[in-house]
Every structure is written in structure tokens, then in C-alpha cells.
Amino acid sequence: MLDSLEIALARQPIFDRADRLVAYELLYRDSARATAAVGADSTRMSSDTITRTLLGIGLARVTGGRRAYINVDRPMLLDGSIHVLDPQQVVIELLESVTCDDETLPACEALVAAGYTLALDDYVHDPANEPLLRLARIVKIDVLGRADDELRAALAQVRPFDVCCLAERVETAAARARCATLGFELFQGYFHARPELLAGREVPVQQGNLIRLMNVLRDAETSDAQVEEIFRGDITLAYKLLRIVNSAGSGRAGVESIGHAIRLLGRATLHRWLGLLLVSSFATATGVRAELVTGAMLRARFCELLAEAAGRRREGGALFMAGLFSMLDALMRVPMSEVVSRLELTTELREALLAREGPYGAALRVAEAYEIGAWDTVSSGAESLGVSLDLLPVLYVEALSWAQERASEAASAEPAERGAAA
Incomplete structure (x- = not known):
């Protein structure tokens, strides 16, 4: 057991269409400097803190050998220390706050050239971000509370870029089935913990x-x-x-x-x-x-x-x-x-x-x-x-x-x- 960790670390599973576990998204926040009132921005750690902590724990210990989706904001992307992580073990998940500009685009190009896989988190299509979309291999779309027509339109906007579409915030078995029908390839959320209950089900x-x-x-x-x-x-x-x-x-x-x-x-x-x-x-x-x-x-x-x-x-x-x-x-x-x-x-x-x-x-x-x-x-x-x-x-x-x-x-x-x- 480690004596101390610099960040609080949890994980959320990601499944494919065959319900096979393929990856975990890592959820983290600063542990040593946390307070009871924490805003969304303060949950983002420096790239250096995250990479040192993950290297100390060992990614395989957290993910059981599956790939880890690592949330990356603009400062972390430009910091560059994320490069110490093995590109075969991680997916770099660019937060929705990262937009395409003269600094972020070269940084993403360098990651892809080094063999990293890019994912775009909570993606909402914007022509200005298409250069990042061309580099990405995975697009995450928030499906909670969205109608089928809206999701079809979102999928149609990204399909020309040959990306894998991941449905996030899938909270029920019915939502998972609906997203599969619409054409999503990957699924993330708590549908596995909130299944449809069967009244009167016999125990084997x-x-x-x-x-x-x-x-x-x-x-x-x-x-x-x-x-x-x-x-x-x-x-x-x-x-x-x-x-x-x-x-x-x-x-x-x-x-x-x-x-x-x-x-x-x-x-x-x-x-x-x-x-x-x-x-x-x-x-x-x-x-x-x-x-x-x-x-x-x-x-x-x-x-x-x-x-x-x-x-x-x-x-x-x-x-x-x-x-x-x-x-x-x-x-x-x-x-x-x-x-x-x-x-x-x-x-x-x-x-x-x-x-x-x-x-x-x-x-x-x-x-x-x-x-x-x-x-x-x-x-x-x-x-x-x-x-x-x-x-x-x-x-x-x-x-x-x-x-x-x-x-x-x-x-x-x-x-x-x-x-x-x-």
C-alpha cells in the first residue's frame, strides 16, 4: 500500500457494443489541498501532479491492464509532461474547454505523432474545432436527456471524420439499447448499476x-x-x-x-x-x-x-x-x-x-x-x-x-x- 497519494483517484468503466470492458475513464482531484467547497475548475490538476501520481501507483494497478482515459485541459495539454505516460496505456481526453488555436493544435499534432489516441470530451460540433476533430479517433457525446433526432444530428456531424462515437452518461439499460440502435460504438455511465428490475424474478x-x-x-x-x-x-x-x-x-x-x-x-x-x-x-x-x-x-x-x-x-x-x-x-x-x-x-x-x-x-x-x-x-x-x-x-x-x-x-x-x- 502506498503511504500517500497526491490526488484522489477513481474510475468509471467504458464498454463496447458487445458489453466488453475496454477502458476506464479516470476521475481525479487534488487530495492534499482539497477543501469542503470545491468548484469544477479546482478539480483539474497540473499534468505534472497527475503523471507523477499515476506513475507512482502504476496504471495497470488502477485499470487492470485496460486503457485509461486521462482528462486534459488546456494548461495540461501545453505543459507537455503528459508525454511521460505510455501511449499504449492511455487515451488523452481533451476537455470541452480546449478549443483549437495556434498553441493547442500543434500540441495535439505532437501527441498524435508520438502515438497517443485523442478523444474529444462532451463534444458539440463547431467548424472552428474541425482541425482537432480530424486528429481525434474518439468523440464523446453526452446523451442524457437528449432526443433521438438530436443525437442523430450530432452523429451525422462527426461521422465524416471517421471517428468512434462514445455515448456518455448512459444511465439505464434502455438508454444503452437506444444508443446502440442509433450507432454509438462505446458506452459509459451507470446503466450497469441501474438495470431494468424484473418483478417476481426467481433466484437461481x-x-x-x-x-x-x-x-x-x-x-x-x-x-x-x-x-x-x-x-x-x-x-x-x-x-x-x-x-x-x-x-x-x-x-x-x-x-x-x-x-x-x-x-x-x-x-x-x-x-x-x-x-x-x-x-x-x-x-x-x-x-x-x-x-x-x-x-x-x-x-x-x-x-x-x-x-x-x-x-x-x-x-x-x-x-x-x-x-x-x-x-x-x-x-x-x-x-x-x-x-x-x-x-x-x-x-x-x-x-x-x-x-x-x-x-x-x-x-x-x-x-x-x-x-x-x-x-x-x-x-x-x-x-x-x-x-x-x-x-x-x-x-x-x-x-x-x-x-x-x-x-x-x-x-x-x-x-x-x-x-x-x-
Whole structure:
């Protein structure tokens, strides 16, 4: 873990027409010099600060090997230090405030000559900016609240320049489908976290058993033998239990039975791992679903780390679950009220999941605000928790690394688990 970071850094995924994850836009702001009242302009850092921070963290650590869209304003563009970043790892996203003139055009030409990909952010066509449009390979168009005819006209204006069109602020599954029909090639926004909910949707058998197990584990009157019986009736879950024991480092002396594995782990640890299994079980081959699962794990670990930083270590496990389950409505495609009704949760967890209220609600609000770069909310929320704002970027990167490791473990285990179930 890094001891300090100069900027707060978050990310937002970008998908292609096949719902494959292709890149992340990086969202950032000054951490060390931040205040509770931050205007839009003060979120822009010097190119030198950003490049030194990104090089220190390592882009691959933030993006998992995908390309990173880096926001660049006029001073950053003319500064030139952005050239230290690998052109194969980044896309230079020129903010809408960058206009074509005698300084910006040569700077962009130099970037393209060096192998960088240019994207134009929040693009509104202006003939004066056509020289930049000819250099760009990606054009981002804000689609929120815009009618189909307006979007068709915007696409028609840029299509002659042979650019890839990215729809940004895509907030629902329906909006994503509409943009695909109109001809957009890339999609960015929170449609993956706000899907169309299906009333009365049945939970698949595997998820049903996991929920049943988690509820049984919370019941102090349930014996270990009753817990073991549920595992004995599901060979896939039994196999995963053994993998959990190995991952937890508890099985060095050898696991004699399912009951032995349960005792080695303990109920609290087992409940936590079952929660992770429940969330990861909803991942599919599409990048959207897999990214949502990784996002849930990231939020869970971030909430847990926030509890520790706030001196509330004993609440870390509960905050982990609050973060982890906060995306179950999107994964299960049912309202959160229905999710909560299926899980035997404490009153505090219910308050956090349903209304972002109660003792766990504040940390969950901070985590969600950080993910979307709502820095004003992050600042005030960190203050209410008693956590230093400077510490949040460090916690976020640590949580991100942890989530990526868990997602990688789940992906590598999937073929073996299918074999065990067969």
C-alpha cells in the first residue's frame, strides 16, 4: 500500500457494443489541498501532479491492464509532461474547454505523432474545432436527456471524420439499447448499476442455497451439523468451501470433512466468504456484469477500510457486508426491498441498504460518492466519519487491488468449479 497519494483517484468503466470492458475513464482531484467547497475548475490538476501520481501507483494497478482515459485541459495539454505516460496505456481526453488555436493544435499534432489516441470530451460540433476533430479517433457525446433526432444530428456531424462515437452518461439499460440502435460504438455511465428490475424474478438455485446458508449461519440456534447438511446437498458449494479454507490459510493441517472445514473457518469468516460467493455468482461472460461484481467487492473493502480508519474496527465486518450487498439489486435485477426481505439482516444493515441511513449509511455514502467523483460529498462525508481526506485515495487503491485479486481468483477457479459440479 502506498503511504500517500497526491490526488484522489477513481474510475468509471467504458464498454463496447458487445458489453466488453475496454477502458476506464479516470476521475481525479487534488487530495492534499482539497477543501469542503470545491468548484469544477479546482478539480483539474497540473499534468505534472497527475503523471507523477499515476506513475507512482502504476496504471495497470488502477485499470487492470485496460486503457485509461486521462482528462486534459488546456494548461495540461501545453505543459507537455503528459508525454511521460505510455501511449499504449492511455487515451488523452481533451476537455470541452480546449478549443483549437495556434498553441493547442500543434500540441495535439505532437501527441498524435508520438502515438497517443485523442478523444474529444462532451463534444458539440463547431467548424472552428474541425482541425482537432480530424486528429481525434474518439468523440464523446453526452446523451442524457437528449432526443433521438438530436443525437442523430450530432452523429451525422462527426461521422465524416471517421471517428468512434462514445455515448456518455448512459444511465439505464434502455438508454444503452437506444444508443446502440442509433450507432454509438462505446458506452459509459451507470446503466450497469441501474438495470431494468424484473418483478417476481426467481433466484437461481445456486444463489438460493447461498442465501439459505447465510441466513442459517446468523441463527445462533442452528448447529454446525445443520450447516454441514446444506453443504452436503450441494457438491459445488462443498467444493467452494474447501477452496475458501485454503484461501483463508486455515487448512494447512489437512481438512478431514465438511464439518472440520466449517470449524476451521468459524461462522463469521464463513459468512463473509459466502457473501463474496453470492455476489460473484451473478457474474456472466459480459463485461458489464463482471465489472458490477468487481465494483461490489471494491465498495465492500473500501467501506471496511473506512471503518478501520474511523476507529470503528469492530464494525468493519458489517460495513463490508453493507458495501458488498449494496449492488445486489442490480445483480439480482429486483428492488433492494426484495433483496433485503430475502436476507436475514440486522436493522442497521437494512437501514444502510434501503435508505443509506443509520450507523453504516455514512460510510456507504462516502464510498458511492468517491466512485463517481462527487468530491464535495466525499469531503463532507469524510469529515463526518472523522477520516482524513488525504487518506481516502490510499484506502481506495488498496481496496481496488484487493477487489481485482478476488475477481481474478474467481475467474481462474470457474473452470475447475464447473468440473467439480459435473
